[in-house]
Amino acid sequence: MTTKTEIQALLRFLTQDAKVPLPTAMGKVKELQGKHLISPEALSKTSITVIQSIFPDEKQAKAVLAAAKRVSKKRRAGEEEGPSPIKRAKHGSSLIGVEQDPASLEESLRLPNVNDYDISDETLSTIKIWTNRAPLVLAFAVVLLKHTMPSQPPSSRLSLAQAVVSVNSRSKAVSLGLAERGAGAEDEGWGMGQPSVKIMSREIKVMRRHGYDYNEADTLASEEGQMMKSEDAKQENADTQETLKQENGVSDDEPALWGLDLEALRSSKSSLVAGGQRPDGAGLPVYSAQNVRSYLLKSFASPQDKVGAESTPKKRPTAAAQRTEKERNLACLLRALDILITSWVHVLSRDELDRRAWSWYVAVRPDVKDGVAGWGGKGEVCLEQIVGLRRKG
Missing domain, CATH: 1.10.340 (Endonuclease III; domain 1)
Known part of the structure; x- marks a missing residue:
């Protein structure tokens, strides 16, 4: 043992x-x-x-x-x-070899959408996925940020969401005795003076992406897989985003943000320098949106994929088939989360929505063993439970 x-x-x-x-x-x-x-x-x-x-x-x-x-x-x-x-390879940080313009970067970060798989909202309640808790927190944060910080581009939402997971994982590791209290980079003062935001009740250190220019309407259309090409459709998306900004108290003046990777910052032993940032954040101690997307794409299997389970198929699916199934499951999970959060967005303030999100996650997270034994453990997540949390009426 x-x-x-x-x-x-x-x-x-x-x-x-x-x-x-x-x-x-x-x-x-x-x-x-x-x-x-x-x-x-x-x-x-x-x-x-x-x-x-x-x-x-x-x-x-x-x-x-x-x-x-x-x-x-x-x-x-x-x-x-x-x-x-x-030299440290800046874990979780951007080290992308080819520079992309903002439009290309955001397009490359598009996540699977249920429309790609012709899945109806009614079908969602029949779907179960097999995962552990960290990627589920990540998915919750990504969808939540679309509503609480709508002015942030998808690349920023992915980076910020990973910062939430890292802070939460660090806290959990300390509580289980798997990490030393006070030994983290933030405890040692790294990131001091940097701005922070609160996401799912976690304080996250961020880095401003000054001058990052992108078209929000085009990004939203691409991200949600709507393939809206007309000017009317783009304007409708922009109007929707403006409404969300006003209702949630989000300022248009807030620049795009990166989630700051404090452990990478400590490892580099350097100070943050503003200006001259590449669109993808390469070379900076920030959480890479590309890495976060890759992590999401491979984290949501189906229950029959459990190794050694009675329900394991006699003939194991090919690697390509498993990838497709995981991406489909991710699309369904993101849609279920969006149904839940959208139902409350016009009723709760931005801060209330942010606080409520953690309780929703706790209500649907997979059951694992208590303590160290459950560390990294996987379990079922029923999308019916997620959709069932939506506001009635």
């Missing part, structure tokens, strides 16, 4: 040496335990294929294996463990 100390050491290795984002690292603990890969030594002796079965992202899997071999070699040589000699 894995001890709490071993889990703490594993998380330190993944986040500090392998540069895996904390929420991702925490979500992989159970899988690593199942394969008896709870130390750098054990990881260094396994194959990249095994590691990639846990960390599907090839680049991340290679980073974990390389870090495991490096740390194991140091320990065998009797060297004192220290910071990785390789």
Whole structure:
């Protein structure tokens, strides 16, 4: 049985040496335990294929294996463990090689929509998904921000939502004794003086994207998959957004924001410099919208995908079929959340809506074991329960 100390050491290795984002690292603990890969030594002796079965992202899997071999070699040589000699790859931060203009960037971040799959709202109540809690919080935050901060582009919403997940994961890790209290980057003063916003009752440090220019009406049409091309349709979207801004007290003067990755900022040991920002945030210690989108796309399986479950199909779906199913499930989840939040947006203030969102999440999140045993655990989420929380009448 894995001890709490071993889990703490594993998380330190993944986040500090392998540069895996904390929420991702925490979500992989159970899988690593199942394969008896709870130390750098054990990881260094396994194959990249095994590691990639846990960390599907090839680049991340290679980073974990390389870090495991490096740390194991140091320990065998009797060297004192220290910071990785390789410059940190800014976990969870943008490192995109090709610069995109705002319109192209926002289009590339489009999330699946139920209209892509011809799924009716009535069908949503029959759908169940299989996931863990972190990506569900992420989906909640992304949809919530569309209503509470409508002036923010999709790239900002994704980045801000990931910041919520990271703050929440850090808090949970401390409460379970998996992370040391007061050892986080924010506790050490990183990000001090930076502006902050409150999302789902969490204070999030942000970085302003001054000068980021995009067309909100075009973005909304693309994001929601409506394929609205006429000027009338664009104007209707713009009018809707203006109404939401006025009702929720959101200022048009607020620039687009990035969710600030304080751990990346601490690792870089540099100060934030305003101006000269690339549209995708590359090179900055911020949560990458592209990475967040990729995480969402692969996080929502169907219950029959449970390994070892009686309901597992005799013939396992192909990787392509599984990807399509996960994207379809994400589209359904986002639509269910939008139905819920839209029903309350004209009744609750922005702050009330933000506070209420956390209680809605708690009401529908998957059931897992208490304490450390449930860390990263998965369970069913019934979309019927989400839709059932919508305002009646």
